[in-house]
Amino acid sequence: MNGFLIVNGLSGLLIVSSLLVTLAAKPANSARFYALQSFILVMLFVALAGATGSGELYLWSFTALLTKVILVPAIMYRTFRKLDDPAIGSGAVMPTALSIVAAAAVVILCFGVVSRVTLPAADAIKPALAVSLALFFVGLGCIVAQRNILKQVFGYCLMENGSHLTLALLAPNAPELVEIGIATDAIFAVVVMAVLGSRIFDTLHTLDARQLTTLKG
Incomplete structure (x- = not known):
């Protein structure tokens, strides 16, 4: 039971880190x-592996460490640090306080x-399961509401982390494949999204999604 605690x-730290990602x-x-959030996710996988006795989750943790904590953030950082559009700032359409409330x-x-879910396997991890769903919708909200096209990439990453956590919670013995x-x-x-964002900025000199209303060949 301590492992599930x-x-x-x-899982609560994942929500906090998702706000840091979207509001930066x-x-x-x-x-x-995002690298910080992914590291928290790796630690969660390790804790879940210990609580469930799933050897597969230890492999998941190692793979996530290489890809989500190191490789993907490095790609995004090296690509995005050269791109800046002061006109839109963070790109958020809601004030910070309202974003936190939302x-x-x-x-x-x-x-x-989640409280209505009756699966025996979910009884001990309902808070984490709820957070995994919330993380997915926070990412979806980031894609829909953000003006900054680069921030929309992070919305996808948050959704992916949420779905990844849901799978780990409900199917901890799923194969490493x-x-x-x-x-x-x-x-x-x-x-693909990082390259596309860079090409858009190089061509149109903006990261504002609201200005991308016409596709040009």
Whole structure:
């Protein structure tokens, strides 16, 4: 039971780190906070592996450490640190306080949904499961609400971390091949979106999604 308490406790830090990612002033700083969140996710996987006795989760932790903590943040940091659009700032469309309130409301709503889940495997990890769902919706909100196209990339990364956590919580004995597939998809998606964002900035000299209303060949 103590292992599950650690899992649930670490999951709360994921929500805090997601706010740091979405509210950071510059995308390069968001990359640092994303690396921090991914490291928390790795520690959560290790704690969950100890609590469930799942050897597969230790392999998940190692793969996530290499891809989510090191490789993906490094790609985004090296790409995004050269791109800046002072006209839009952080790109947030809501004040910081309102963003925090909205995130809290999403977490509460997800807790309400998860409380109705009757799966025996989910009884001990319902708080973490609720956070995993909330993390997905926080990422979705970042994609929809952010003006900064680079921040929208982080919205995808938050959604991916949320779905990754959900899978680990509900299927801790899933084979390592599943984790490799998830990690590979994330890496290629981030590379494509980072290159696309760089090309847009080089061509149009803006990172404002609201100005990208016309596709040009």
